[in-house]
Amino acid sequence: MCTSQPKESLTYWEKRWVEGAIKFHCPIVHPFLCDNFQKLTGENVSSSRKILVPFCGKTLDMKYLYDNGLSVVGVDFSALAVESFFKEHSLTYDVNEYSDGVRVFKHDDRLIIIQGDLFKVTTDIIGGVCDLHWDRGALVAAQACDQQKYINHIKYLLSPNSVSLMEMVEYDTSKHKYPAQCIPPERLKELFGNDFIIEELSRVKNDDMAAGFNKMIGITHAVYIIKQTR
Numbered sequence: 001m002c003t004s005q006p007k008e009s010l011t012y013w014e015k016r017w018v019e020g021a022i023k024f025h026c027p028i029v030h031p032f033l034c035d036n037f038q039k040l041t042g043e044n045v046s047s048s049r050k051i052l053v054p055f056c057g058k059t060l061d062m063k064y065l066y067d068n069g070l071s072v073v074g075v076d077f078s079a080l081a082v083e084s085f086f087k088e089h090s091l092t093y094d095v096n097e098y099s100d101g102v103r104v105f106k107h108d109d110r111l112i113i114i115q116g117d118l119f120k121v122t123t124d125i126i127g128g129v130c131d132l133h134w135d136r137g138a139l140v141a142a143q144a145c146d147q148q149k150y151i152n153h154i155k156y157l158l159s160p161n162s163v164s165l166m167e168m169v170e171y172d173t174s175k176h177k178y179p180a181q182c183i184p185p186e187r188l189k190e191l192f193g194n195d196f197i198i199e200e201l202s203r204v205k206n207d208d209m210a211a212g213f214n215k216m217i218g219i220t221h222a223v224y225i226i227k228q229t230r
Contacts, residue, residue: 013077013078013141014077014078014080017057017078017080017081018080024057024137024179024180026059026060026061026136026213027060028060028210029060029061029064030059030061030136030167031209031210032136032165032167032201032202032221032223033061033064033065033134033136033165034064035202036165036201036223036225037068039165039201039225040132040134040163040165040225041070041132041163042163045068045069045070046069046070047069047070047071047109047110048071049070049071049131049132050070050071050072050073050126050127050128050129050130050131050132051065051070051071051072051073051130051131051132051133051134052073052075052126052130052132052133052134052154052157052158053065053072053073053074053075053133053134053135054074054075054118054133054135054138054154055075055076055077055118055137055138055141056074056075056076056081056085056113057076057078057081057085058081058082058084058085058088059074059085059136061134061136062074062085062111062113063089065134066110066111070110070132071109071110071111072110072111072112073112073113073114073126073130074112074113074114075113075114075116075118075121076113076114076115077115077116077117077118078115079103079115082105082113082115083105085113086105086107086113091107091111092107093105093106093107094106098116098125100116100117100120101116101117101120102114102115102116102117102120102121102125103115103116104125112126114126118150118153119149119153121153121157123156123157126157129157129158129159129162130157130158130159130162131158131159131161131162131163132162132163132164132165133154133158133162133163133164133165133166134164134165134166135154135164135165135166135167136166136167137167137180138150139151139166139168139181139183139191140167140168140169140180140181140182140183141179141180141181142181143181144181147181147183147187147191148191151191151192160228161227161228162227162228163225163226163227164224164225164226164227165223165224165225165226166188166223166224166226167221167222167223168183168184168188168221168222168223168224169181169182169183169219169220169221169222170182170183170184170203170219170220170222171216171218171219171220172218175218176216176217176218176219178216178219180216180219185198185200185222185224188224192226194229195228195229196226196227196228196229197226197227197228197229198224198225198226199224199225199226200222200223200224201223201224201225202222202223203220203221203222203223204220204221204222205219205220205221206218206219206220206221209221
C-alpha cells in the first residue's frame with residue numbers, strides 16, 4: 001500500500017545519508033537555479049519573500065538563495081543532512097521541537113531548515129505561506145502514487161500567486177530504472193491541473209550537465225517555471 005510518505009522511503013533516504021551514498025547531492029549551486037533566478041523572483045528580491053526548498057538535503061542552493069536576499073525555508077527528513085549544511089557553512093543555529101517529530105533548525109529570521117516528514121510541515125511551523133518554490137529532486141524522489149499528494153501539499157504551503165522553479169528528469173523507463181522518477185511534461189501538467197501555467201525553460205542531456213552531477217545514462221534534465229493562473 002502506498003501512503004503519503006512511506007516509512008520505508010524515508011528510511012531509504014536516511015540510510016543513504018548515513019552511508020554517504022549521496023551521488024544525488026550536487027556539489028555546486030545548481031546551474032538551472034543560477035540561470036533562471038531572475039525568472040523565478042522577478043524584480044522583487046527581498047527578505048520579505050520566502051522560498052520553499054523541499055527535500056533540500058545540504059544543497060548549496062539554500063546558501064545561494066540566502067546570500068541573494070531571500071528568506072529560505074528548507075525541509076528534509078535527514079537530521080544528518082540538515083546538521084551538515086550548517087556545519088559546512090559555519091552557521092550557528094537554534095533548534096525548536098514540534099509535534100510528530102518535526103524540528104526547526106533556525107539560523108536567523110531568513111534561514112530555517114525543518115527536519116522531519118514534509119507532510120507534517122504546516123504553515124504555522126514555517127510562519128506563513130511561501131512566495132517562491134525551488135524543487136530540485138523532490139517531486140522526482142516521490143513514488144508515483146505519492147506525487148499528487150506531494151503537489152497538493154506544496155500548493156498548501158505556497159501563496160496563491162507563488163512562482164515555482166522545478167527540475168524534472170526524463171528517461172526511457174523500459175531501459176533504465178533509477179530512484180528518480182521519470183516525469184515528462186504531460187505528467188507535470190496532470191499533477192498541477194488547469195489552474196497553473198507551466199513553461200519549459202530548457203532541457204539538457206545528462207552528459208552536458210556541469211561537472212559534479214551524477215552521470216546517469218539516458219537521463220535528460222528539464223527545468224520549468226510554474227505560475228498559478230488565478
